[in-house]
Amino acid sequence: MDRTVNPVQAPAFLNGSVFYGCPSAILRWAHPKCRSCFGKRLELTRRRLFAARGARLYLRGDLVAVDRVKKSSIEYETGYLCEGKSENFPHIQTLKNFPKEELSGKVVMVRFDSSILLGEKLDKNSLAVSNALFTVQYLLATAEKVILVSDWKREVSSKLLDSQSVSDILSSLLRRKVVSLKCLSCGVPFKRELLEEADIFLLENLSGFRKEVANCPEFSELLSSEVDVFVNDSFSLSHRVLASTVGISRFSPACVAGFQFEESLRELKRVLNTDKRPYIAIIGGANIHGKAAALKRLVSECDGVVFVGMMSLQIMHALEYSIPSTLLEPRSSDAAVEVIQSARYRKIPIITPKDFWCINDSPGYQIEVIPAHRLGEGWVPVDLGPRSLDEMDSLLSSCKKVIWIGPVKFKSSHSSICTDGASKVAQIVDRLAQRNCEIAIVGNKACSTMIKESRSSASCSVIENASVVWEVLKGRKLPGLLALDRAFPFKIDWTMAYRNPAQPLVVDIGSGNGLFLFGMASRRKDQNFLGLEVNKKLVRRCLDGVHQSGIPNGFFIATNATSTFRSIVSSYPGEVVLVSIQCPNPDFNNPEQRWRMVNRTLVEAVVELLAYNGKVKHWIYHLSIS
Ligand SMILES: Nc1ncnc2c1ncn2[C@@H]1O[C@H](COP(=O)(O)OP(=O)(O)O)[C@@H](O)[C@H]1O
């Protein structure tokens, strides 16, 4: 793929002349506003820093060098990284918008979603299946070779699914011979001649490779051998960092979303839309502690919350109902109290079941409807009771949007007893759909119950993999999505950027007005300097400066460095010896309000790409990662 994209649509200005007297030269072209603000800004930043209590930052008074961050020394934040309340989904590259002529004669790899194409009950008429098949058929018609890759359960309904049987299933779905290709287990990149045999191939089952889950760069590189364009069509894996979805974007000249991926992203946006009011969330499932951040967000956006699964018992415990300790989840009480407090603060109803179908622990157990306050008497809830369903029905009757996320399910070894609470919730929701209420269904069990019970033709937004939605609700970025960021240049022509692109590279993230970069570049002619800055105007001005001064070792790209650092820097032919991050937004006190430049995605990419003995520098203060 030879397409070169300059993200600022500016030519690379290199006229061969040498750049002298850097500081004054910079001040000549730097915007007057930037000049006068610069000192002030640092002072303000310093003050903000002191104020940021609890943040693990300390001042050093000047530029400090930190030894290369060792992977083992990083203790990643295990809580949620809130990066703004709105999703800020990146504008991804899509197959639909990818120039057809760029596909011609190319080898394209499709990472498909086995839960769609190899599902036990495959419905060829479903939108997901037809979109997934369309991606492959479209590529068969436009590209030269198609390589399919996925992970799948080795056994489905006691039938062993080896690569050959999956090839056969795919052959019959696509009405085209799919040939199995065995190259991953040998660990050697395959030769292009191997592709002469057919038009479409299937690689081995990725679930057999630990390097896939560990996102090993060598494995991503192996996967991408001979691949010109990578198409990700497995949206349900977007919350995970896999070699075949995220790592591969480092090695593929172009990465785009397939038709099914694009449609799922659209669906996700519809699910999260909060325009219609009143908006009620029906929340099922367990693990209130792990979902605390997501629940806080739902409570902050909804006009009412109804708990229908194990989480309801944790909330009820915090509301001082007597709940047997065997039904309480570890570390659940703080999260439950926070959810209740947030709901009270917003004066929105928080509904827990008023009664349950329960079994007792006596021999030959009985099943009965028991009011919520009697749960402590040896009764074990197995389903929602009729009063609970009636209350839900009346609360929902006037709402205009409902999200149902998570199963109506209680922890019980007697779950085979079918009292059908989930079906009754689905019937309530279906009646709302018929009355023009916008419906979003999230999670496998909620979706399958809804499909079974739906009598209306009204459409619902559906996301089967609840984890993706929970992650977004927690405020996390989806790594699978970031890997398809449209801002990713297909390929940077480094020979246009630098006179000698083999020199060691220094990257300044958030290069702003370029002062630092120009200063360094004039002093160290033996290194190249790259500024990554999100503000396009500043970048244009910096590129003008490069042009006017003829500096041979400085270059700037307008981009969101957080999501594109990996893709841009990984294609640099030389070593990355220094990454400098100056004054990253220190406003830790109110993370929800601000876009955080330094986050897990960026730190991981820096750690991965920095040369051995490379350094990370912070201006004014040092961000302690441990
Ligand atoms: N994700 C990002 N990618 C590239 N540059 C960024 C990003 N976020 C912020 N910047 C740039 O980094 C510089 C410092 O940003 P920031 O710490 O937010 O300070 P300020 O409060 O001065 O904007 C600014 O020039 C800003 O435009």
Ligand SMILES: O=C(OP(=O)(O)O)[C@H](O)COP(=O)(O)O
């Ligand atoms: O919908 C859900 O599960 P499901 O897809 O099995 O029905 C849950 O919300 C998923 O939450 P979990 O990821 O904590 O199991």
